[in-house]
Amino acid sequence: xxxxxxxxxxxxxLKKRFHQIELFLKYPNEVQNELLLSxxxxxxxxxxxxxxxFASIKNYRTFSERVPIKNYEGWQDIIERSxxxxxxxxxxxxxKWFAKSSxxxxxxSKFIPVSTESLEDCHxxxxxxxxxxxxxxxxxxQLFTGKSLRLGGSKELYKENGTVFGDLSAILIDNMPxxxxxxxxxxxxVSLMSDWEHKMQAIVDETIHENVTSLAGVPSWMLxxxxxxxxxxxxxxxxxxxxxxxxxxxxxxxxxxxxxxxxKILPRKDFKFYEIYNASEGFFAIQDQNDSDExxxxxxxxxxxxxxxxxxxxxxxxxxxxxxxxxxxxxxAVIITTNAGLWRYKIGDTIRFTxxxxxxxxxxxxxxxxxxxxxxxxxxxxxEKALKxxxxxxxxxxxxxxxxxxxxxxxxxxxxxxxxxxxxxxxDIHYFNELFDNALKALNSDYEAKRYNNxxxxxxxxxxxxxxxxxxxxxxxxxxxGQHKIPRLSxxxxxxxxxxxxxx
Numbered sequence: 001x002x003x004x005x006x007x008x009x010x011x012x013x014l015k016k017r018f019h020q021i022e023l024f025l026k027y028p029n030e031v032q033n034e035l036l037l038s039x040x041x042x043x044x045x046x047x048x049x050x051x052x053x054f055a056s057i058k059n060y061r062t063f064s065e066r067v068p069i070k071n072y073e074g075w076q077d078i079i080e081r082s083x084x085x086x087x088x089x090x091x092x093x094x095x096k097w098f099a100k101s102s103x104x105x106x107x108x109s110k111f112i113p114v115s116t117e118s119l120e121d122c123h124x125x126x127x128x129x130x131x132x133x134x135x136x137x138x139x140x141x142q143l144f145t146g147k148s149l150r151l152g153g154s155k156e157l158y159k160e161n162g163t164v165f166g167d168l169s170a171i172l173i174d175n176m177p178x179x180x181x182x183x184x185x186x187x188x189x190v191s192l193m194s195d196w197e198h199k200m201q202a203i204v205d206e207t208i209h210e211n212v213t214s215l216a217g218v219p220s221w222m223l224x225x226x227x228x229x230x231x232x233x234x235x236x237x238x239x240x241x242x243x244x245x246x247x248x249x250x251x252x253x254x255x256x257x258x259x260x261x262x263x264k265i266l267p268r269k270d271f272k273f274y275e276i277y278n279a280s281e282g283f284f285a286i287q288d289q290n291d292s293d294e295x296x297x298x299x300x301x302x303x304x305x306x307x308x309x310x311x312x313x314x315x316x317x318x319x320x321x322x323x324x325x326x327x328x329x330x331x332x333a334v335i336i337t338t339n340a341g342l343w344r345y346k347i348g349d350t351i352r353f354t355x356x357x358x359x360x361x362x363x364x365x366x367x368x369x370x371x372x373x374x375x376x377x378x379x380x381x382x383x384e385k386a387l388k389x390x391x392x393x394x395x396x397x398x399x400x401x402x403x404x405x406x407x408x409x410x411x412x413x414x415x416x417x418x419x420x421x422x423x424x425x426x427x428d429i430h431y432f433n434e435l436f437d438n439a440l441k442a443l444n445s446d447y448e449a450k451r452y453n454n455x456x457x458x459x460x461x462x463x464x465x466x467x468x469x470x471x472x473x474x475x476x477x478x479x480x481x482g483q484h485k486i487p488r489l490s491x492x493x494x495x496x497x498x499x500x501x502x503x504x
Contacts, residue, residue, distance in 0.1 A: 024299040071346040091341030099168040099280035112280040118340040122301040126283035151217030196480035212242040218252035251276035256384040294360040302339030307332035373405035386439035397424040404496040415458040421465035
């Protein structure tokens with residue numbers, strides 16, 4: 001199809017969709033409340049709906065008082081029943097698909113229900129919105145003259161008990177309309193390969209001769225793929241491989257630690273980076289402006305949002321609030337109720353609001369992945385910002401990192417131990433450590449207070465990881481590819497001790 005026709009169709013869809021977006025921009029709380037009551041009404045005759053008497057719920061207050069907040073473990077038993085073929089437990093329509101997700105935990109895998117409604121009205125709707133927003137902001141785009149290089153998970157789909165489970169990206173690819181494959185590369189066959197290392201080379205071989213205009217995938221794994229592309233082709237820049245490449249749509253992990261490395265291999269000043277915020281549980285937010293690090297919270301994808309301030313999270317005072325009560329700058333744990341039957345579900349992410357009109361956010365970390373062994377409340381966002389600042393100052397580049405507490409022993413004070421794999425190491429690691437410590441103090445007043453005169457915390461201890469350490473650890477734990485990621489901060493030493501034992 002000629003590019004002007006494609007752009008005209010996209011423009012028509014964009015204008016139609018923008019009317020709906022404008023509705024939730026203008027009336028965000030009304031849209032969310034209406035959505036909640038709709039979800040409750042749809043599920044009133046399910047097992048969960050009868051248990052909590054959804055039929056009599058007429059407002060958010062009753063809903064919040066009646067329905068408990070739970071994490072995956074709290075819903076695991078009924079999800080397992082659904083996986084075995086039982087219906088009408090937490091959603092009236094049969095759930096065929098389950099997104100297998102383990103994240104960074106070593107616990108048994110999670111199986112997140114994916115309904116037909118969440119596929120169509122959330123995941124696929126978000127993909128269309130992302131393209132619409134990008135085209136609206138970049139009218140000269142030639143996106144549709146070529147293909148999108150998509151990098152999904154390495155899991156195959158497995159049938160069990162009449163239901164299907166697998167990596168979310170595999171579920172999305174398997175359910176895409178037939179015409180979507182013509183605008184994507186690699187082929188579905190290669191995209192769904194289960195052996196990650198063979199798959200990476202297969203993707204390189206299949207895509208280097210295509211006219212790739214966009215990239216889509218998790219930054220950590222996409223960087224591995226793109227470096228393989230450069231190594232295979234002998235090129236220094238990806239623009240030499242794909243001259244019409246214009247945008248990278250990324251999500252899954254923070255882009256901050258990788259941005260400088262991407263700019264080296266994608267050096268054109270007009271190249272665009274667009275961030276998304278999605279997970280197995282749903283698609284939540286989209287970057288709606290060029291050159292922005294804020295994401296527009298999408299309020300009409302069948303997801304009702306609540307938030308727990310992190311200063312009371314996991315305490316006896318823990319209480320969720322609706323969107324209408326959030327404040328700027330506060331760190332919140334995200335709670336969702338969805339059109340796949342997840343009710344008041346803790347997804348494990350933390351966000352901050354950067355704007356209340358419209359509601360824009362930044363992802364700040366994970367509820368389980370922080371260090372607060374000494375009251376320092378160090379979150380991933382602090383660590384990544386500090387490392388980026390120090391790397392720029394020392395001309396260092398980082399592949400990945402993890403950190404954990406060094407607990408007090410007798411009269412010995414505590415500290416944080418870091419394990420960092422460098423692509424380009426600093427010339428003086430002691431100077432790097434000093435700058436890093438000062439950067440953390442500047443970003444986190446609690447950390448600064450605990451470091452004052454070494455009152456509670458000594459200086460950080462930095463270990464330099466050998467080459468490919470984190471890759472080898474992921475491979476050893478069968479976590480290559482997809483949404484798998486390194487647990488960057490932990491309140492225990494489980495991860496770092498295992499990694500240190502491999503660092504030889």
